[in-house]
Amino acid sequence: MKLRELLAGVEGIGQLPEHSAMDALVKGLKTNSHACGVGDLFIGMPGTRVDGGEFWQSAIASGAIAAIISPQAAEKNPPTSECAIAAKDMTKACAQIAAAFYNYPGQKLKLVGMTGTNGKTTTTHLIEYLLHKANKNTALMGTLYTRWAGFEQTAVHTTPFAVELQQQLAEALNAGNEFAVMEVSSHALAQGRVMGCQFEVAVFSNLTQDHLDYHTDMEDYFAAKALLFNSDYLTGRAIINSDDVYGKRLITSLNSDKVWSYSVNDSTADLWMSDLNYEPNGVSGTMHTPKGKVAFRSPLVGQYNLENLLAAVGAVLHLGVDLQLIASVIPEFPGVPGRMERVQITSEQEISVIVDYAHTPDSLENLLKAARPFIPGKMICVFGCGGDRDRTKRPKMGKIAAELADVAVVTSDNPRTEDPERILADVLAGIPDTINPTVICDRATAIRTAILQAQPGDGVLLAGKGHEDYQILGTEKIHFDDREHAKDALEERMGNR
Numbered sequence: 319m320k321l322r323e324l325l326a327g328v329e330g331i332g333q334l335p336e337h338s339a340m341d342a343l344v345k346g347l348k349t350n351s352h353a354c355g356v357g358d359l360f361i362g363m364p365g366t367r368v369d370g371g372e373f374w375q376s377a378i379a380s381g382a383i384a385a386i387i388s389p390q391a392a393e394k395n396p397p398t399s400e401c402a403i404a405a406k407d408m409t410k411a412c413a414q415i416a417a418a419f420y421n422y423p424g425q426k427l428k429l430v431g432m433t434g435t436n437g438k439t440t441t442t443h444l445i446e447y448l449l450h451k452a453n454k455n456t457a458l459m460g461t462l463y464t465r466w467a468g469f470e471q472t473a474v475h476t477t478p479f480a481v482e483l484q485q486q487l488a489e490a491l492n493a494g495n496e497f498a499v500m501e502v503s504s505h506a507l508a509q510g511r512v513m514g515c516q517f518e519v520a521v522f523s524n525l526t527q528d529h530l531d532y533h534t535d536m537e538d539y540f541a542a543k544a545l546l547f548n549s550d551y552l553t554g555r556a557i558i559n560s561d562d563v564y565g566k567r568l569i570t571s572l573n574s575d576k577v578w579s580y581s582v583n584d585s586t587a588d589l590w591m592s593d594l595n596y597e598p599n600g601v602s603g604t605m606h607t608p609k610g611k612v613a614f615r616s617p618l619v620g621q622y623n624l625e626n627l628l629a630a631v632g633a634v635l636h637l638g639v640d641l642q643l644i645a646s647v648i649p650e651f652p653g654v655p656g657r658m659e660r661v662q663i664t665s666e667q668e669i670s671v672i673v674d675y676a677h678t679p680d681s682l683e684n685l686l687k688a689a690r691p692f693i694p695g696k697m698i699c700v701f702g703c704g705g706d707r708d709r710t711k712r713p714k715m716g717k718i719a720a721e722l723a724d725v726a727v728v729t730s731d732n733p734r735t736e737d738p739e740r741i742l743a744d745v746l747a748g749i750p751d752t753i754n755p756t757v758i759c760d761r762a763t764a765i766r767t768a769i770l771q772a773q774p775g776d777g778v779l780l781a782g783k784g785h786e787d788y789q790i791l792g793t794e795k796i797h798f799d800d801r802e803h804a805k806d807a808l809e810e811r812m813g814n815r
């Protein structure tokens with residue numbers, strides 16, 4: 319596509335300049351000046367540290383045919399003979415250019431967008447699973463990976479940036495997918511990463527404290543999440559948790575014809591459950607939906623997973639999947655890596671070890687409450703908090719772990735560039751004086767200690783890192799997997815090493 323055609327519909331860039339570059343073919347889009355090569359268009363995004371637009375000269379020196387930059391970057395370093403074009407709203411410009419370059423895949427695929435503080439990964443996996451079982455080719459994009467039949471790539475962000483997102487959607491479409499299910503983070507919505515996408519279904523799970531290093535307060539966080547339900551994005555149905563206070567607010571702000579509410583216990587919701595029977599390996603009951611009711615058995619434990627199930631069932635029912643088929647395949651759902659994942663090296667194992675991605679106050683509380691019925695002995699919770707992120711959740715997580723677990727082992731998560739001891743001190747500040755936690759800064763030692771000290775019947779919950787196979791110490795990413803450390807400790811415990 320020629321640059322002139324690509325920029326034709328882009329808002330906020332005024333009259334296109336008369337420059338020979340306008341007739342050049344754009345080979346690729348790059349938002350990092352260092353990645354630019356011959357024929358690329360450089361889109362210099364203003365960031366938190368620098369305005370990428372300031373690097374336009376280096377991008378053009380590397381072969382970029384032109385650069386789209388902020389008015390501030392253009393003013394600071396005005397182009398002379400080069401083609402550097404100022405755009406008033408870089409977020410919009412980047413999203414519009416990316417969508418046009420890849421020929422609007424986000425409007426051709428049937429998109430399901432899932433937002434909320436917790437439950438996005440679990441629910442999107444459930445939706446992907448149910449669509450596959452209904453023989454519908456589906457792509458999945460989220461915290462863990464982007465994948466579809468024959469393709470899998472580890473994710474860097476929960477929701478990719480606009481250029482990468484549009485590229486992946488185009489590839490998903492070309493690979494024959496009809497649907498794409500994606501986690502849409504509040505960062506993505508605030509930064510316009512999904513502009514140009516139209517969602518046939520948008521799901522909202524809940525809003526509890528997280529990311530308050532990025533959003534100014536809960537209202538700002540909620541406003542970002544609520545963007546997904548604007549008519550710019552949502553063309554079909556909203557599926558919203560009416561048990562959540564923010565979910566309720568969202569429902570009242572929308573046209574009721576567009577909404578299906580869900581609630582585990584409230585029979586006035588569009589999707590709800592009755593006759594619940596909690597079993598050691600899951601839950602059974604009756605599910606009530608706008609398409610009728612059906613008996614079900616789910617292998618997922620915890621009340622929150624019933625919410626995730628209702629959300630997923632609502633989404634696929636709207637997309638035309640048969641309710642009886644849904645109920646028949648739910649029992650075989652294989653689960654999600656790092657979410658309530660059991661580490662078991664032998665059936666003789668006398669303690670249970672569970673790895674879970676709970677890394678917010680709400681998810682930690684949910685995990686501890688969900689696991690309790692399955693642990694006859696003491697519940698030992700090994701957890702920490704990430705560095706360079708929302709500090710205010712640390713004492714809250716400390717309090718929750720100390721009060722709900724029998725033994726709290728406070729350790730490191732991903733300290734990043736913060737002093738790990740300072741993060742521990744923030745967590746400990748929330749623990750009441752009457753409770754005496756174990757504090758072991760090194761996560762591997764903390765896991766080993768917890769597993770070796772557990773008595774038969776006890777349960778060790780390793781919270782916070784879930785599927786992650788790394789730990790970020792300073793700016794270095796080292797290999798670290800809770801599941802591997804847990805297996806080693808279990809082997810040691812059984813005298814195998």
Ligand SMILES: CC(=O)N[C@H]1[C@@H](OP(=O)(O)OP(=O)(O)OC[C@H]2O[C@@H](n3ccc(=O)[nH]c3=O)[C@H](O)[C@@H]2O)O[C@H](CO)[C@@H](O)[C@@H]1O[C@H](C)C(=O)N[C@@H](C)C(=O)N[C@H](CCC(=O)O)C(=O)O
Pocket residue numbers: 349350351352362363364365366367368369370371373474475476477478479503504505506532
């Ligand atoms: C807060 C946030 O989202 N930050 C993102 C932002 O970083 P930044 O603003 O600091 O970038 P910057 O360093 O100022 O650079 C600005 C621009 O200049 C460009 N640049 C910079 C230097 C140079 O020499 N040349 C150049 O072109 C950069 O490529 C960039 O596009 O732009 C960077 C490059 O595009 C992102 O990597 C970075 O994501 C950071 C790493 C991040 O971790 N974001 C997280 C918080 C995030 O998005 N998380 C959500 C939610 C997860 C959840 O729900 O748990 C997600 O969707 O993953």
Ligand SMILES: Nc1ncnc2c1ncn2[C@@H]1O[C@H](COP(=O)(O)OP(=O)(O)OP(=O)(O)O)[C@@H](O)[C@H]1O
Pocket residue numbers: 434435436437438439440441461476501523524622623625626656657658674675676677680681682684685784
């Ligand atoms: N609906 C829910 N409500 C509250 N907590 C949940 C819910 N679903 C899962 N959890 C808990 O939150 C953790 C994270 O779940 P999941 O990965 O599905 O959420 P997420 O929204 O993708 O999280 P993130 O954005 O941090 O990647 C789980 O390990 C579990 O402990």
